[in-house]
Amino acid sequence: MRPLSSFFAATALALAAAATAHAGPIVFDVAPFEGTTVNLDDGVRQVFAGRERFLPSFDFTQDRFVFANAGFLLGDSLSFFNGLAADLPSGGLNVIVVQDSDNDGNPVTAFNAIAAANLVADELSTDGAGLFVYFNSVLNVNRLVYSSKLNSRTGDLAILARVTSPTGAGAIAALPAFNAGNFAVPEPGTWALMAAGLVGVAGTRRRSRG
Numbered sequence: 001m002r003p004l005s006s007f008f009a010a011t012a013l014a015l016a017a018a019a020t021a022h023a024g025p026i027v028f029d030v031a032p033f034e035g036t037t038v039n040l041d042d043g044v045r046q047v048f049a050g051r052e053r054f055l056p057s058f059d060f061t062q063d064r065f066v067f068a069n070a071g072f073l074l075g076d077s078l079s080f081f082n083g084l085a086a087d088l089p090s091g092g093l094n095v096i097v098v099q100d101s102d103n104d105g106n107p108v109t110a111f112n113a114i115a116a117a118n119l120v121a122d123e124l125s126t127d128g129a130g131l132f133v134y135f136n137s138v139l140n141v142n143r144l145v146y147s148s149k150l151n152s153r154t155g156d157l158a159i160l161a162r163v164t165s166p167t168g169a170g171a172i173a174a175l176p177a178f179n180a181g182n183f184a185v186p187e188p189g190t191w192a193l194m195a196a197g198l199v200g201v202a203g204t205r206r207r208s209r210g
Contacts, residue, residue, distance in 0.1 A: 024063035025184075026053065031071025032146040032158035040148050040156055047113060049159035052143075058163045060177045065131075065144065065161070066184045072146065073129040076187075080180035085119035091126025094150070097178045098134040111137040113145050113157050124151035131160075133178055140167040142175065 030051065038046045067074055074094055081088060082097035103115045116134035130150040136143050143162045149155030166174060 024059060025066045026055065026063060026161065027066045027068050028072070028160060029068045031069050032160070033148075033156065034071065038156050038158075043154050045114070045117075045154045045156055047157045047159065052159045053161040055161055055163045057165050058142075058174075058182075060174075060179065060182060064182050064184050066186070067131075068186055072185075073148075074131075074185050076185065078180070078183050078185060080183065082176060082178055085123055088120065088123040091124055091128075091151070093124070094128060094130035095180070095183045096120055096130065096132040096150070097175055098132055099172075099175050101135045101137060101172050107137075111135065113143065113159060117145070117147055117150075117155065117157055118153050120147075121149075121151055121153045121155065127151055129155075131183070133175065135172050135175060136162075140171065141165075142171045 033040070033048060036048050036050065038048055078095045079093045080095045080097075081093050083099055085098055085100050088096065098116050098119060100111075100116070100119055102111055103119055111134075113134065113136070116132060120132055128150060129146070129148050131144065131146055132150070133142055133144050135141070139162065141162050141164055144160045146158040146160055147155045148157075163171070163174075
């Protein structure tokens with residue numbers, strides 16, 4: 001019987017491999033809405049920020065967000081876009097950096113996660129979950145958000161992280177620096193390793209109850 005310690009050690013190594021050549025993997029290993037009351041099928045947008053990570057900075061040459069839970073529904077690869085919402089293609093994307101910092105031309109109204117999500121949803125026609133980075137005009141920082149449906153104004157949102165520096169104009173200026181290399185999902189073989197380990201854990205628990 002494979003000991004649990006071996007499984008967790010192997011999983012840790014697999015996640016590290018998914019972030020090869022990046023000194024700072026920021027790993028999200030819990031499904032975005034796990035443990036919440038968010039109902040993904042009710043057609044009403046909810047925003048969950050209970051597990052938001054606060055990052056003092058982000059090194060675009062070293063740091064990488066790693067989505068190490070199949071519950072993100074991102075598949076085996078990521079398709080990246082960085083630019084203005086109006087320039088988005090109609091589909092085929094699951095990671096978007098929104099360079100817009102206003103959605104209505106009125107600097108008094110807040111540009112928040114919902115406003116950014118709506119800009120994205122209005123341009124996409126292909127159904128699917130995904131991620132976006134945007135500048136929050138109230139907090140004056142860039143945030144990483146998961147959407148259960150990028151193409152829908154009713155898609156539920158999970159706030160995953162905020163980069164607390166730079167702020168204000170500096171944060172807006174930093175948006176174009178986000179690149180495809182800053183986002184990753186484990187390779188298919190890594191998912192298989194994790195799934196096999198979880199099956200082993202479940203089997204061990206059943207045998208221990210017998």
